[in-house]
Amino acid sequence: MLLPGVAVFSQSIQVVDFEQLQSRLELRNDTTYVVNFWATWCLPCIKEMPAFQQLHKEYASEKVKVLLVSLDFIKHIDSRLIPFIEKHQLSPEVIVLNDPDANAWIDKVSPDWSGALPATLIFNRNFRGFYEQEFNYISLKHIVDSNLVKL
Amino acid sequence: MKNKLMTLLFSFIFASLSMAQGYVAGDRAIDFRLKNIDGNYVSLANYPDAKGFIVIFTCNHCPYSVAYEDRIIDLDKKFKPLGYPVIAINPNDPELQPQDGFEKMKSRAAEKGFTFPYLIDEGQRVYPVYGANRTPHVFLLQAENGLNKVRYVGAIDDNYQDETAVKEKYVENAVNALIKGQKPEPGFTKAIGCTIKKKN
Numbered sequence: 248m249l250l251p252g253v254a255v256f257s258q259s260i261q262v263v264d265f266e267q268l269q270s271r272l273e274l275r276n277d278t279t280y281v282v283n284f285w286a287t288w289c290l291p292c293i294k295e296m297p298a299f300q301q302l303h304k305e306y307a308s309e310k311v312k313v314l315l316v317s318l319d320f321i322k323h324i325d326s327r328l329i330p331f332i333e334k335h336q337l338s339p340e341v342i343v344l345n346d347p348d349a350n351a352w353i354d355k356v357s358p359d360w361s362g363a364l365p366a367t368l369i370f371n372r373n374f375r376g377f378y379e380q381e382f383n384y385i386s387l388k389h390i391v392d393s394n395l396v397k398l
Numbered sequence: 399m400k401n402k403l404m405t406l407l408f409s410f411i412f413a414s415l416s417m418a419q420g421y422v423a424g425d426r427a428i429d430f431r432l433k434n435i436d437g438n439y440v441s442l443a444n445y446p447d448a449k450g451f452i453v454i455f456t457c458n459h460c461p462y463s464v465a466y467e468d469r470i471i472d473l474d475k476k477f478k479p480l481g482y483p484v485i486a487i488n489p490n491d492p493e494l495q496p497q498d499g500f501e502k503m504k505s506r507a508a509e510k511g512f513t514f515p516y517l518i519d520e521g522q523r524v525y526p527v528y529g530a531n532r533t534p535h536v537f538l539l540q541a542e543n544g545l546n547k548v549r550y551v552g553a554i555d556d557n558y559q560d561e562t563a564v565k566e567k568y569v570e571n572a573v574n575a576l577i578k579g580q581k582p583e584p585g586f587t588k589a590i591g592c593t594i595k596k597k598n
Contacts, residue, residue, distance in 0.1 A: 288461045290495070291593060318590055320461065320559055347557040348565070350587040363532040363593040 260324060260332075261342040265352035268316065268344055272356065272368065277396045278310040279371040281387070284344075284356070284364055286318045287331045291381045292365040296335065298384040302391065303339040311391060313339035318364065321345050371396050420529005420551070423585035427453075427539050427546040430524045432487060432517035435504045440485070440515045442539070442546055449481030450540040450549070450576060452569060455519075455530035457488045458506045459497035460592035463533045465558050467510050470534070473554070473569060474514040482538075482573050484514040489525035489533070492518075494595040522596055532591025538572050538582065549576055552587030 274280060283299050285292035303313040315337065319328045324343060332341055346352060353362050357377035360366050367378045367387075374394040421427060429442045442451060452473055456463040474484035492499035500518055507516045519525050528537055529551075538550035550572035555564045572582035 286461075288459075289592060290595070320465075323461075345559075347559040347563070349558075349590045350553055350556060350568075353588040353590070360588070361531040362588045362590050364590065365593075 260329065262321065262324075262345050263342055265344065265346040265355070268342070269352075269355060271314070272370075275370075275372040277372060277398060278312050279369065279374075279391055279395055280312050280314065281391065282314045282316060282368040282370075284316045284318060284366045284368075286364055287323070287327045288319070289364040295365060295381045295383065296337070298382050298387045299339060300335070300337060301384050302387055305388075306391070310396065315339050315341045317341055317343045319343060369394070420527075420531070421537060421548045422551060423548055423582070425548045427537065427548050428524075428527055429546065430517075432519060432524065433500075434515045434517050435500070435507050435512075440517055442485070445483065447481070448483060448541055450538065450573075451546065452477060452482055452484045452573065453528070453537040453539060454484060454486050454534055454554075455489045455525055455528070455532075455537075455594070456486050456534040457490050457495070457498045457592070458502050459490075459495050460533045462558050462589075462591050466534050466554050469554055469561060471510065471513055473573075476570070477573050478513070480573075480577060482576070486512070486514055486516045487519050487524065488516065489519045489522060489530055490595040491522060491597060494597065498595070522594075525594060530594060532589070532593060534591060535589075536569050538569060538576070540576050550582045550585050552584075553589035556587075558589065 272282065281299065281302060285296070299313050299315065302311065317328055328343065349362060353360050356368060359377050360379055363379060365381060367382065369376045369390055371394065373396060376390060431439050431441045434440045454470060456470065470484060470486065477483070488498055488503055490498040503516055503518060534554060536550070536552060536554055537548060539546040540549045550569065552568060554569050556566045556568065557564045568584070568587050575582040
């Protein structure tokens, strides 16, 4: 069952500019969005990736959506990013943000962001938190649990 | 008494905040004494004739740094003769990022033909004072009565990926502004970069 999913990844990975990503960062509803900015070349990003993977799996039945925004270079999508996704069987959605004028959009993600990776945005209709730090599963789960929208 | 304490407390909080955020345009930058790849120690004070410095925290391993290597060499070639040499500093702990070890710095500099000092921030004491938080991260300094004033902090230009698609050459424009006696605008930009590797 896993194989078809992997095959879909290989065929295409969505590449967006910041404007396209921004509409997703502005969603305010009952779902808690966990958006992680990362890259395959970023060691601390790779180290914390299992936490996002686990969150995605354990909250599959909850209103939690994990989005992995890769800042890998376009020319490295086929040679590095897709092999990484396949090797680690990353299950959350992965998109590539290709918008090299980062000075124009870093503040729109959060004025608190220096631009260093990894960085994570967690938000829903009641809450918005930005974290320029490395997570482990416990610290990530703690923030998500304390801010889930109670229906 | 209470007011005085509050004032003290507030100035302490502001001091810590500004330290955490690093230098901004107008601040006075510290000098340093760091080991160059040729084995000699380099300080800003070694350049009495410099009008300023393009200090760049950069490293071997980071793809963003690698993408900018040629542009850093170009900056040095262009501005060293005008009094603004590039001083590159690797801020990473080589134990955490072996590719950024001293020997690897030497070989990378030789491969690329670096025309500028490539220093190692041994003990990682310099980059936190400047407030570098990623590589590459530029601090443009202007010499002024024996002091070095920060004039620009941020990215080299607005396109790490494609040099030919650059619209704004932040550092080049900033140095040109200084040469004309003007204040660089913008004095601050942000960029995506690799975190500086430091033990917790």
